Amino acid sequence: EAEELILLDFWASMYGMRVRIALAEKGIPYEYREEDLRNKTQLLLSMNPVYKRIPVLIHNGKPICESSIIVEYIDQVWNHKSPLFPPSGDAYARARARFWADFIDNKLYQTGRKLYTTKGEEHEASRNEFIECLKLLQGELGDKPYFGGESFGYLDVSLIPFYSWFQAYETYGSIDFEHECPELIAWAKRCIREKESVSNTLPDLPKVFAFVQHLRKRFGID
Ligand SMILES: N[C@@H](CCC(=O)N[C@@H](CSO)C(=O)NCC(=O)O)C(=O)O
DSSP states (O other), rough: OOEEEEEEEOOOOHHHHHHHHHHHTTOOEEEEEEEESSSOOHHHHHHHHTTOSSOOOETTTTTESSHHHHHHHHHTTTTTTTOSSOOOTTTTHHHHHHHHHHHIIIIIHHHHHHHHHOOOHHHHHHHHHHHHHHHHHHHHTTTBBTTTTTTOOHHHHHHHHHTHHHHHHHHHHHHHHHHHHHHHHHHHHHHHHHHHHHHSOOOOOHHHHHHHHHHHHHOOOO
């Protein structure tokens, strides 16, 4: 029967963007369904009862949850083109890619979130930690064009969505990324310039910025 592929997502989610980029890299058609995270659908609640979070990829009725796991699933199931993970024979490269994807998941979102939700000491601490995280990632990139080496890969997919939040991070974090991590900014612009899967997926930075302004009002921060 016809293959059914549904993605439960939210337009501004850097995690959802990872899945959209991976699906676009593979050229896989799918049905996109936008969730209102303050009024979740029964489908989301039943497909991800543990975390009740997007993204969820529903493949022939079976849910796959957690963006990094969904990207790995996509890479394995649709392995006919654009491999994202290092080759299965290179266990070390795979382990290293998973380490840095885990670093991004553990550090970047939480620290970045504090840039626009805190003030004073906590803000200063999260600003320093955020910059440190970006410098470590810049170090991992080194002089390669992509984290995947010569080609766009799993770690590039994992990190590039955060770039769409950079105007918000820059403004509310008072961070000058060109000064702090110029090679990382060059990498992000290279991804947008050379990968249609990225330029067709990332929302405009001002749109995300306006969303964050809306969040700050909702949190009563402004
Ligand atoms: N580790 C998970 C994070 C997903 C997530 O935070 N999803 C958020 C929206 S994006 O920030 C979400 O669905 N939040 C809804 C809620 O928390 O109620 C992943 O990588 O998929």
